[in-house]
Amino acid sequence: MRARLILEDGTECVGTAFGAVTETLGEVVFNTGLTGYQEVLSDPSYCGQIVTMTYPLIGNYGINRDDFEAVRPFIHGFVVREHCDTPSNWRSASTLDELLKAYGIPGIAGVDTRMLTRKIRHYGTMKGMITTSEAPLHELVASLQEASLMTDQVSRVSTKSVFSCPGSGHRVVLVDFGAKHGILRELTKRGCDVVVVPYNVTAEEIRRIQPDGILLSNGPGDPKDVPQAIQTIREILGQYPLFGICLGHQLFALASGADTEKLKFGHRGGNHPVKELATGRTYITSQNHGYAVTEASIKGTSLEITHVALNDGTIEGLRDASKQAFSVQYHPEAAPGPYDSGYLFDQFMAMIASAKEEKAHAKAR
Template sequence: MNGILYLEDGTVYKGKGFGKKGTSVGELVFNTSITGYQEILTDPSYAGQIITMTYPLIGNYGVNSVENESSKIYAKGFVTKSIEQNPSNYMSEESLEKMLENMGIVGVCHVDTRSITKRIRNQGALKCVISNEDLSMEELEKIIKQEKLKEDWMKEVGTKQILHIPGTGPKIAVMDFGIKKNILNNLQYRNCDITVFPYSTSYEEIMNINPEGVLLSNGPGNPEAATEAVETVKKIIKKVPTFGICMGHQILALAVGGQTYKMKFGHRGGNHGVYDIKRDRAYITSQNHGYAVERKSIEQSGMEITHINLNDDTVEGMKHKELPVFSVQFHPEGAPGPTDSTYLFDKFIDQLKEDAKCQ
């Protein structure tokens, strides 16, 4: 079947369709990772987006039931240069195309992904219609004009009920804005007793379990749309040590009086250099975000910048000058990508122990 991308600026890319037969509208973004397409697709932070992979060969090692980062795909579409139909890997259980068919995701391949990436870099993330149905240009234009992109995906993609993962270590409350499985895996590896709370959970409900620490998870959308979560976090950070990751980092910034802004095309990939100021060391990190924290607003809000991006000098980490509160914009859990910065989970646990001694 034929495939097509119709961008809001009128640009059209024609190729071949794969995955589920259908039509979707989303924000067109690109990811520079060479491997990890399964983890990328199942990362809830991609909700509402159409993902273009810059690496040309995708699907070559298939997919399996182990490496999903959530139970479904929240992205609106998938774009590749080529798609492998006959994967070869000892863990492979089915092809990537079969996974997309089963999860209802539209795909388009055999398009110039380099050209798409350059267009996004020049003009910024663009609204896009992806289709592998036989639609006219007039129909595609009508669809893209009628569809409005959502900004509050973080309210929908997380758990809908409280989940408890028992452990013998520190009691951690997780605010779920679209958490990846490997974040929970890292807490479990450190024997944490974990309770995952839905987006709508109140401050009082969270504090009822007497958590020793709170983790603010990653998630999709505009952090400024998470108004209820920001108000809850304002109260939490005054009472409990807190660690924010990605969306959690942005919500924390808003909670202390800082500001966030939409980036031109964001950071998405497994090869982003970040400088840890205190350690005087650079790390290669996994990233997936389209918003960032405004530097001056943070420096005036009781926070200290701890990490910066080596490509564009954006804020990648911060900590409170007085409270046991810190966050990072990147993904220390990787999945996909390097795990060089998993030391941050150890830092969080050490902070809980230190806070307990002071009480």
């Protein structure tokens, strides 16, 4: 079936429909990963977006039960150059087409994804739609220009209730803004007693859980769209060791008095170089974000910049030593991507252990 990808600037890409045959609206972004399309599809941080894969062949190793990063995908559309509907992989349990159909997500194949990526890099992300409608282009563009993108993505992807993943180690409260399963895997691998809480949890509710540390997860959208989370973080800063990832990094910065801004086309892929300022070492990281903390806003706060992106110089890591808190803009849990930065979870564990030791000494005195 013929499908069309329409951008708000009037660009039209004609291709072949796969997945669900339905019309969708979203912010059109691109991901530069060579593999890992299943993890991209199931990353809650893509909620509300139409994702373009720059690698030309997608679907060739199918879909399996183990590589999901959430219970279900939340993306609004999938754009590829070539869609493979005959996967070859011993782990494959279904096809990409079957997955998209199951969750009502439309896909379009046969698109010049190189042209589309170059356009987004030049002009920035923009609204788009995937449709099988044969309506005139000017009508579709007009309706697209009048449409509004969603701003409540976090509430859609966050858990609705508290649940735990028991362990015998440190108790960590994971605030779920759209957490990837990779974060849970890294915490449970280290024996943590993890309590997952909704994005709108209050500071008092966190205190009642009596955590040893707090992890602020990744998630979709503009961090300023969840002001209640910023207030909660502000109230608990300094009371527990804190680690923020991606959206959690941005929320930590806002709670500390810094500011964020929308990037032109964001960082989305598994090969982004990041420099750790303390050591001068470069790490290859997995990233998925459209906003960043502004460097000028760090002045006047107690925050210290720890990591920067080598591609564009944006802030990739922050620390507030006085409050035992740090954060990174990228994904140390990877999936998909390199595991170079897994040491950050160990750093978080060491921070928790140190804080517990200090409390024990204080009680002994």
